[in-house]
């Protein structure tokens with residue numbers, strides 16, 4: 001037996017942990033379950049495939065020919081069917097244990113659809129121990145080797161947002177409390193010392209993983225106390241292994257209702273947990289721990305100073321639930337565009353916490369619009385409105401963030417020839433929130449809009465040329481489709497010209513607009529080539545970038561834009577504006593101070609309403625009660641509504657349906673500012 005400090009604090013552990021790759025936030029890895037189903041027809045179904053990259057990430061792909069689905073998702077890594085648990089243990093879990101021995105916290109979350117192998121992977125059985133028992137064995141061995149330290153365990157179960165002790169079952173649920181040092185204390189959760197492997201097996205396999213029928217999240221916390229003999233300091237580290245209940249699409253449940261509501265609650269808690277993962281990986285300042293008891297419980301184990309692994313278990317054949325799970329996981333680990341969003345953020349992110357884990361996010365490849373529609377219905381109205389408005393652009397026509405971001409482009413190399421779609425919700429919502437110039441645009445378009453706003457015109461020109469480059473190959477295939485006309489900037493001209501518009505001297509238009517002017521002669525002809533349409537959009541976006549905060553304001557360039565879709569125009573309240581050519585013959589437009597004020601206040605009002613809706617869709621009970629007009633009863637009612645639908649508040653009418661008068665709604669909306 002070596003010297004204690006040599007193992008725990010000396011070279012051995014230090015060196016071992018230093019050799020390990022740098023970890024950030026929550027590492028999201030996949031594990032594909034081996035094929036165990038006996039039904040031979042399943043073998044004909046589309047199988048999940050993995051392509052691994054040298055850079056240290058993996059792309060999971062599957063094709064569903066029957067539903068025209070071809071999707072790819074990027075994860076930090078993925079273990080394939082033939083990779084054993086001990087390999088996962090060495091690469092993913094051991095590094096965490098070295099940290100725990102030095103007093104850090106860590107967690108491993110087994111996430112996936114039903115029967116995807118979560119229990120097998122996390123808990124296992126006495127004969128085939130899973131990662132959690134393997135961790136206990138390893139820790140016991142390391143402590144024995146070092147000659148100093150102790151291990152104890154707690155087992156818990158989270159059922160319908162109630163936490164129960166498993167090792168010493170009691171009537172009362174476990175309380176999640178925060179101490180003065182903001183550490184989480186689990187009041188009522190017993191802790192049992194474990195001195196040997198047999199001790200552990202007796203406690204764990206007989207009690208903790210005995211009731212496989214009950215659908216709940218099951219966790220094992222391993223506490224490790226060690227003494228650093230060199231500095232004579234004590235360390236207490238802990239690691240939490242949680243076998244999450246399986247995701248199941250509630251729409252496909254034909255069982256009686258109780259099962260349906262149980263599944264809905266499980267899905268909701270998974271969604272909340274994934275939002276925490278997302279927030280940590282996106283380096284958000286606000287992490288939504290307070291959304292549920294489960295996320296509260298995980299607060300100490302999933303934070304910026306701890307290490308965490310989200311192990312996404314996947315069925316080997318394609319099914320809808322697997323698609324959903326992998327898309328959620330992928331979104332949680334992809335923060336490429338999120339960082340771009342962060343740099344320009346002005347609003348508190350918590351309001352948008354519902355969106356990060358949208359199932360469409362993080363996806364590459366294509367998806368048919370009907371599938372998309374279903375997903376949108378599940379995950380909120382805002383996304384739905386925006387996504388459904390231009391269905392064709394869902395197919396991605398080279399007009400994607402990939403044309404801008406190198407990291408997004410990495411994915412392309414795994415799918416030669418495929419057209420990628422990297423949807424990101426944050427920028428979408430951000431722009432939607434601040435200004436609705438581009439109503440009905442896709443996230444990609446909005447991303448490009450945000451780029452256009454952020455970048456100088458020269459940079460933008462480069463970006464545009466990249467877009468054109470990327471689009472050229474796809475163009476031929478897509479221009480033949482008449483759905484191309486869906487790729488249009490809307491909300492740029494009213495259905496009828498506002499009276500204030502004057503005739504424009506065409507010779508005075510600067511270069512980029514010249515192109516559009518030429519295009520103008522083609523109005524009424526068939527759809528133009530894609531590159532021209534993209535150029536139009538790019539020019540429009542350039543104008544957006546120099547415009548003050550405004551909503552539904554007609555854009556001057558629209559006068560030159562052919563084929564503009566005016567269906568989505570809000571023609572009820574046309575905003576008058578004066579269109580002028582400045583002295584330098586540059587294109588310009590002016591607003592009277594009154595116009596500006598009106599435009600700004602409309603924008604602010606809309607923005608405030610959106611904030612309020614988002615707040616109602618995401619705030620916890622206490623936060624809700626801080627709003628004017630919301631008391632205990634209404635807050636409970638809102639929470640209940642959210643249990644059956646992720647975002648029940650879609651417009652002002654939904655707020656009125658709470659039984660509030662228009663005046664009360666107005667008061668409430670203004671009080672949102674104080675609440676956030």
Ligand SMILES: Nc1ncnc2c1ncn2[C@@H]1O[C@H](COP(=O)(O)OP(=O)(O)OP(=O)(O)O)[C@@H](O)[C@H]1O
Pocket residue numbers: 033034036112113114115116117118119120121245246247313
């Ligand atoms: N790596 C594996 N090797 C062999 N069999 C496996 C493996 N993973 C899972 N299985 C088997 O697949 C079946 C489902 O696995 P498991 O119970 O772990 O899934 P689960 O995701 O926990 O399911 P649920 O969500 O219903 O709790 C079990 O019979 C299990 O033995």
